[in-house]
Amino acid sequence: MLNRTIVKTIIYLPNITVLKVLNSVHPADFKGYDTALIRERFLADGLVQADQINLVYTHHDRMILGIANPVNHDLALGTYPILRAGYFLERRELGIINVGGEGEISADGKVHTLGKLDCLYLGKGTKGVSFKAKGAANPPVFYLVSAPAHVNYPTTLMTHAAAVKVTLGDAATANHRTINKYIHAQGIKSCQLVMGLTILHSGSVWNTMPAHVHDRRMEAYFYFDLPQDQRVFHFMGEGTETRHIVMGNHEAVISPPWSIHSGAGTASYSFIWGMGGENQDYTDMDPIALTDIR
Numbered sequence: 639m640l641n642r643t644i645v646k647t648i649i650y651l652p653n654i655t656v657l658k659v660l661n662s663v664h665p666a667d668f669k670g671y672d673t674a675l676i677r678e679r680f681l682a683d684g685l686v687q688a689d690q691i692n693l694v695y696t697h698h699d700r701m702i703l704g705i706a707n708p709v710n711h712d713l714a715l716g717t718y719p720i721l722r723a724g725y726f727l728e729r730r731e732l733g734i735i736n737v738g739g740e741g742e743i744s745a746d747g748k749v750h751t752l753g754k755l756d757c758l759y760l761g762k763g764t765k766g767v768s769f770k771a772k773g774a775a776n777p778p779v780f781y782l783v784s785a786p787a788h789v790n791y792p793t794t795l796m797t798h799a800a801a802v803k804v805t806l807g808d809a810a811t812a813n814h815r816t817i818n819k820y821i822h823a824q825g826i827k828s829c830q831l832v833m834g835l836t837i838l839h840s841g842s843v844w845n846t847m848p849a850h851v852h853d854r855r856m857e858a859y860f861y862f863d864l865p866q867d868q869r870v871f872h873f874m875g876e877g878t879e880t881r882h883i884v885m886g887n888h889e890a891v892i893s894p895p896w897s898i899h900s901g902a903g904t905a906s907y908s909f910i911w912g913m914g915g916e917n918q919d920y921t922d923m924d925p926i927a928l929t930d931i932r
């Protein structure tokens with residue numbers, strides 16, 4: 639039987655040029671960076687734009703991150719010239735977490751509905767990917783993290799409720815928070831992506847302290863649910879040479895393998911962490927004692 643389904647929706651193909659390419663940085667060079675250079679080399683901002691997919695290509699484990707924000711149009715994930723690939727996921731995998739209103743993601747003809755904080759994994763070889771809002775009044779904000787992949791793992795949807803939860807910290811040290819793991823060794827299977835999100839409890843403002851590094855993996859933090867006029871002071875650099883970068887809502891920062899990644903907000907907030915690299919062992923972290931941090 640011929641498939642005579644007529645596709646009625648006009649799918650809008652957004653800009654297929656990446657916003658920015660971030661090259662790798664040597665920790666010895668980083669010591670001399672001023673504010674502007676830190677922001678140029680590590681910050682991904684201006685990602686959320688109505689009816690656009692805005693991506694940043696990094697040479698930190700070749701991770702791509704960005705936002706798809708369909709409002710009035712359905713957005714197709716095109717193939718970017720920088721990939722020299724027939725389609726976006728020809729040699730890549732993709733993790734997506736929605737931090738906005740309800741939306742839909744179509745993957746090779748199958749439609750997945752994502753509420754706020756739900757996660758969809760798309761494996762290598764998924765050809766047709768598009769994003770859609772359920773309503774223009776409260777559109778989805780899909781945060782995308784993609785890494786190179788060599789085999790296909792099945793498309794998997796995981797709701798926020800189904801994510802593995804670990805509550806850490808204490809209100810007394812202003813770091814009471816719940817970690818939600820989606821893509822990891824005991825969760826959604828992937829080639830190298832590890833992904834989840836952390837929600838600070840009301841009144842707690844510190845994440846990931848005492849801080850750690852993991853030389854086997856790079857990481858990116860994407861801050862959200864931060865009031866527009868509030869900021870997170872995100873700390874980075876080698877444990878004995880820290881610098882800070884001031885982050886607003888819906889901004890992401892790269893953490894190279896040699897860098898700590900930890901922040902303190904002027905209000906409570908949430909953030910998505912995404913990692914790629916040598917292993918997928920979430921517990922492979924080398925903590926740095928607070929008394930050793932400089």
Ligand SMILES: O=C[C@H](O)[C@@H](O)CC(=O)C(=O)O
Binds near residue numbers: 817847911923
């Ligand atoms: O390598 C793991 C990542 O840095 C985060 O998962 C840590 C985190 O979310 C937290 O402590 O709040």
Ligand SMILES: [Zn+2]
Binds near residue numbers: 850852857899923
């Ligand atoms: Zn980490």
